[in-house]
Amino acid sequence: MSGERACFAGVDIGSAFIKAVLVSRQKILASAMRPSGGRYRETAGDVLETALAQAGLSRERLAGIVVTGVGADSAPFPARSVSDISCQARGCRFHFPSARTVIDIGGQFTKAARLNTEGRVADFLISEKCAAGSGRFLQIMARILQIEWEEIGPLSLKSKTPVEFSTNCAVFAESETVSRLAEGARPEDLLAGVHRAVAAKVAMQAKRLKMEPEAVLTGGGAEDAGLVRAVSEALGLEVLVPEKPRLTAALGAACLAEENQP
Amino acid sequence: MPFAGIDIGSTMTKAVITDGEGKVLGSIIGPTGAEHRHLALQVMGEALDKTGLVLEALDFIVATGYGRINVPFADKQITEITCHARGIRALFPTARTVIDIGGQDSKGIKLDAGGKVINFVMNDKCAAGTGRFLEVIADSLGIPLAEMGDLSLTAKEAVSISNTCTVFAEHEVTSRLAEGVGIPEIIAGLHAAIAGRVVNLVRTLGIQKDVAVTGGGAMNIGLIRAVENQVGFPVLVPAEPLLTGALGAALLGMDFTARGVVPNRARKLEGVTFFQ
Numbered sequence: 001m002s003g004e005r006a007c008f009a010g011v012d013i014g015s016a017f018i019k020a021v022l023v024s025r026q027k028i029l030a031s032a033m034r035p036s037g038g039r040y041r042e043t044a045g046d047v048l049e050t051a052l053a054q055a056g057l058s059r060e061r062l063a064g065i066v067v068t069g070v071g072a073d074s075a076p077f078p079a080r081s082v083s084d085i086s087c088q089a090r091g092c093r094f095h096f097p098s099a100r101t102v103i104d105i106g107g108q109f110t111k112a113a114r115l116n117t118e119g120r121v122a123d124f125l126i127s128e129k130c131a132a133g134s135g136r137f138l139q140i141m142a143r144i145l146q147i148e149w150e151e152i153g154p155l156s157l158k159s160k161t162p163v164e165f166s167t168n169c170a171v172f173a174e175s176e177t178v179s180r181l182a183e184g185a186r187p188e189d190l191l192a193g194v195h196r197a198v199a200a201k202v203a204m205q206a207k208r209l210k211m212e213p214e215a216v217l218t219g220g221g222a223e224d225a226g227l228v229r230a231v232s233e234a235l236g237l238e239v240l241v242p243e244k245p246r247l248t249a250a251l252g253a254a255c256l257a258e259e260n261q262p
Numbered sequence: 263m264p265f266a267g268i269d270i271g272s273t274m275t276k277a278v279i280t281d282g283e284g285k286v287l288g289s290i291i292g293p294t295g296a297e298h299r300h301l302a303l304q305v306m307g308e309a310l311d312k313t314g315l316v317l318e319a320l321d322f323i324v325a326t327g328y329g330r331i332n333v334p335f336a337d338k339q340i341t342e343i344t345c346h347a348r349g350i351r352a353l354f355p356t357a358r359t360v361i362d363i364g365g366q367d368s369k370g371i372k373l374d375a376g377g378k379v380i381n382f383v384m385n386d387k388c389a390a391g392t393g394r395f396l397e398v399i400a401d402s403l404g405i406p407l408a409e410m411g412d413l414s415l416t417a418k419e420a421v422s423i424s425n426t427c428t429v430f431a432e433h434e435v436t437s438r439l440a441e442g443v444g445i446p447e448i449i450a451g452l453h454a455a456i457a458g459r460v461v462n463l464v465r466t467l468g469i470q471k472d473v474a475v476t477g478g479g480a481m482n483i484g485l486i487r488a489v490e491n492q493v494g495f496p497v498l499v500p501a502e503p504l505l506t507g508a509l510g511a512a513l514l515g516m517d518f519t520a521r522g523v524v525p526n527r528a529r530k531l532e533g534v535t536f537f538q
Binding site for chain 1: 426427430440
């Protein structure tokens, strides 16, 4: 490979989406993302090929691959597997080198990690027991209000009087939303109320971790401006949001592939 | 001397009318539903129709359930804990532990030898371990709630459902179906999950024999079997588990009357509101 830069891939095989990022000398070359459709093996291969095609590279140019995410074991190519928390941490530090706390609000689970000054994961928490602080709660709300996921954030930001829910449970909140709507509550106020509820739960998690600034919010949840604001308010600090928050784990995986070659 | 109990639950509204000895003359069960106005009066009216009595003929009316404050014609409001305990005492005098699996909450009640409430524990914060859990899953499986019990009894084994949260469990059920696991096995697994959660809650009180299971959850034979599996012995189940609270309410009215408590005669008969 003389004269040509070695390039590295990170592939994040998530339950909802599969993402791939290519890096070389700490620069992003290309990225791709596709719904996993429950077919981790095939889709992971496709997503990696898409990213390679985008960068105009052949498979042979890849000097190393790191896979992460729930489907990491299903990777159809030889790759090293690294936990998604480590990958998220590395990806967030790529964008924000001073980050000490990473909060990942994914489609199912919410994860929070505290990093040491070198960016290594010092401690982390995963909330997988309860949907209260998760992206699923917001998906449920979008369904009841019959709006697209992308509309949630902007709509919520319009709220002046967020609804206060009597429950944290996503299931009970669903029925409460239906009765509040019947009583004439506005969708933006309901969404802002849900954002507050999710943010309160996330903040509780971050406090248990003894979070330190700066804090980065990543994962699909970070695309929701209403949630970003609510989390910032609940934490009492302005959270940082990476450019493509769904890709940070794949990006971190690619960086780790480049940094930790055997 | 007739008495009435009305139990406005989160999901169902129940009314029971008894004679002076506590024998049931008539009862009614209807959905609490979205139209809450006039609900309490309407349900009470339907129960009265079954007995041929009029509201004015009732000696004492007790309201219970979480909508109990919205029954203006009631002479007294009493918590569902006390009412369930009283209902169970009449049905099963030997019961020392009551497990109530309701539509939106679940409770454990510990009784002394005389049937008085010593302690209770309640979950209304999380849908797991409540009827709501089953409702959500039945809905996503497209199976009527009433068929879940019998269906689960045909299972060869119960698959393990690892998620406690209703939202995550729903997702897990979909994955299990995709893996080819049979519906009866999945439902049996869900019953085991709910039973585990409820029994763990009640264990904090100390489970003492006999155990009676009541509420809508007790209408599900699969769930009853799963609870028995958890506690390790057979449990008692009323013939009409949904009516336990309303029956207890009526009997408490009878108790008050026996102690010489005179009800407020200025019963308001106009429509009532719920949640408003």
